[in-house]
Amino acid sequence: MSDMHTPAPEFIPITVSDVLALPELQASEPELVAGAAGLSRSLRWAHVVAGTGALDLLDGDELILTTGAGWPTDRDALDELARKLVSANPAAVVFELGTHFAAAPDALAAVCEKRGIPLITLHREVRFVQITQRIHQLVLAAQTEALSARAEVHTMLTELGLNRSPVDYVIERLSETLDAPVVLEDSAEHVVAWAAPDRDPERVLRPWAAGAGAELPVGSEWVTVEAQERRWGRLLALPGPPHPAGRRTVLELGAFALALGRLADASGEAWLQLSSKQLFDTLLSGRYRRDTELATQLAAAGLPVSERVLLGATLRGTGDFGAHESLERAILETALRRAVAPEGRVILVPDDGAVGGNAALIALLSFPPEDPRVAPPVGGAAPPLAARLARELDMLLPSTTPAPWRAHLSLGAVGRGVRALITSLERVRAAGSLRPSGAIGRVTAQQAERQALAYLVRGLSAAPEVQEYAAHTLGPLLTHDAGSGPGHTGDLIDVLRAYLDHPTNRSLAAQRARLSRSVFYQRLALIEELLDVDLTDGTTIATLAVALLARGEG
Numbered sequence: 001m002s003d004m005h006t007p008a009p010e011f012i013p014i015t016v017s018d019v020l021a022l023p024e025l026q027a028s029e030p031e032l033v034a035g036a037a038g039l040s041r042s043l044r045w046a047h048v049v050a051g052t053g054a055l056d057l058l059d060g061d062e063l064i065l066t067t068g069a070g071w072p073t074d075r076d077a078l079d080e081l082a083r084k085l086v087s088a089n090p091a092a093v094v095f096e097l098g099t100h101f102a103a104a105p106d107a108l109a110a111v112c113e114k115r116g117i118p119l120i121t122l123h124r125e126v127r128f129v130q131i132t133q134r135i136h137q138l139v140l141a142a143q144t145e146a147l148s149a150r151a152e153v154h155t156m157l158t159e160l161g162l163n164r165s166p167v168d169y170v171i172e173r174l175s176e177t178l179d180a181p182v183v184l185e186d187s188a189e190h191v192v193a194w195a196a197p198d199r200d201p202e203r204v205l206r207p208w209a210a211g212a213g214a215e216l217p218v219g220s221e222w223v224t225v226e227a228q229e230r231r232w233g234r235l236l237a238l239p240g241p242p243h244p245a246g247r248r249t250v251l252e253l254g255a256f257a258l259a260l261g262r263l264a265d266a267s268g269e270a271w272l273q274l275s276s277k278q279l280f281d282t283l284l285s286g287r288y289r290r291d292t293e294l295a296t297q298l299a300a301a302g303l304p305v306s307e308r309v310l311l312g313a314t315l316r317g318t319g320d321f322g323a324h325e326s327l328e329r330a331i332l333e334t335a336l337r338r339a340v341a342p343e344g345r346v347i348l349v350p351d352d353g354a355v356g357g358n359a360a361l362i363a364l365l366s367f368p369p370e371d372p373r374v375a376p377p378v379g380g381a382a383p384p385l386a387a388r389l390a391r392e393l394d395m396l397l398p399s400t401t402p403a404p405w406r407a408h409l410s411l412g413a414v415g416r417g418v419r420a421l422i423t424s425l426e427r428v429r430a431a432g433s434l435r436p437s438g439a440i441g442r443v444t445a446q447q448a449e450r451q452a453l454a455y456l457v458r459g460l461s462a463a464p465e466v467q468e469y470a471a472h473t474l475g476p477l478l479t480h481d482a483g484s485g486p487g488h489t490g491d492l493i494d495v496l497r498a499y500l501d502h503p504t505n506r507s508l509a510a511q512r513a514r515l516s517r518s519v520f521y522q523r524l525a526l527i528e529e530l531l532d533v534d535l536t537d538g539t540t541i542a543t544l545a546v547a548l549l550a551r552g553e554g
């Protein structure tokens with residue numbers, strides 16, 4: 001996003017409007033002569049100016065009080081004095097009339113109006129010491145409050161650091177402290193974590209969902225999160241009320257705490273995985289009110305939804321990898337990211353629910369509509385994305401990786417919109433690992449479009465009625481395989497699976513079952529006897545195939 005909004009200066013809660021409302025000033029019948037646009041200007045002190053020599057001592061942002069004593073009266077000299085006074089950038093000029101001037105000099109009024117510096121005339125005599133005393137009390141009180149507030153914020157963030165609080169919780173506390181939306185983005189300008197009082201992602205994350213170049217709302221502030229000369233991202237606060245310690249100070253303290261946490265993360269994965277885990281939790285648990293809410297969050301995290309084709313996927317290793325699971329997962333993740341880039345986008349997290357000892361990932365994928373990687377494969381070939389993945393793995397896998405190891409890629413149905421993406425991910429996870437519909441190199445692949453029945457049945461298999469159906473249909477075979485003694489070979493389910501894969505070619509089915517043809521035929525006869533069915537009947541074949549899929553055997 002654009003950096004056009006320069007961070008605002010430290011908040012000082014005393015403004016010209018506040019001073020104008022003071023009883024000490026109101027008693028002198030003040031009149032705003034020029035510079036009304038600058039009434040919200042902040043001031044850090046009050047200074048009485050007599051003569052012209054003191055103008056060189058001004059630092060800026062002071063409230064100037066003067067009677068015009070010692071000022072010149074000719075026009076040219078007054079013009080020069082007015083320009084010199086305004087060039088010191090005072091917060092406002094309070095001019096007491098009567099003793100030396102009956103009205104504010106025209107030159108001073110003109111230049112104050114042009115620069116937006118309030119010029120206030122006093123029509124009754126007032127003791128300047130009362131005004132300066134009152135202003136200084138307010139300024140010092142505000143500074144004391146700011147120091148106290150800063151210490152409070154510092155203590156809170158220190159405790160969060162000592163407690164090793166997660167990043168998202170730190171962002172939530174910062175949002176509560178500022179009473180405003182707070183967003184943490186990474187170096188790619190993707191949202192890592194965010195929090196807001198109203199929890200409205202469509203409002204808060206709109207600039208990030210719009211992509212690079214989108215402007216932040218006016219009044220937003222940001223600081224860089226960095227340490228050891230390394231920049232990790234930005235911490236931003238969207239418009240909100242002022243804070244006694246200063247909004248920017250709170251952000252700077254928050255950025256420091258986040259940087260320390262980032263340094264303590266030896267793996268460097270906490271930021272990378274945080275946003276993805278939250279998105280998957282939101283998507284799979286239905287923790288959103290509207291599809292547009294979820295689409296905004298996905299786009300802000302780097303997965304565009306509008307005018308894209310979307311699908312869910314899983315990727316897992318199969319067989320002995322020959323090294324630690326963390327290396328296997330890192331290689332799978334890197335290979336998938338490379339296979340999807342540059343036009344595609346991916347958000348992925350470890351699949352903690354996957355069975356087996358191999359690394360597993362679940363992913364959300366987004367591609368341009370005509371991207372060849374989501375095109376249907378030709379004939380029995382592997383899907384194009386699997387081919388790209390295989391090439392990336394060849395470049396990443398250690399030479400010591402055992403030959404039987406494979407990466408199994410499961411691709412859900414391709415669709416458009418959030419609903420289609422959710423359905424694709426849910427069904428591909430429910431389907432689990434099926435026999436591949438294609439393979440290339442080190443990658444085996446299954447596709448929802450090519451295995452529609454398997455995806456349908458696996459998606460329904462959790463229902464008690466479906467499990468009861470499968471147990472009743474296959475019960476005699478399961479009981480026989482569990483038995484022992486003569487005639488109980490324990491392989492009838494495997495034989496049935498091999499037969500159903502090739503019902504019109506029993507010789508090939510026997511080969512896949514690793515049995516001789518005669519022994520294979522004997523097993524089939526026993527299956528027909530136990531189930532009281534005819535294995536050449538089409539309805540019987542469909543019934544048994546569904547039962548195997550429901551049990552996860554297909």
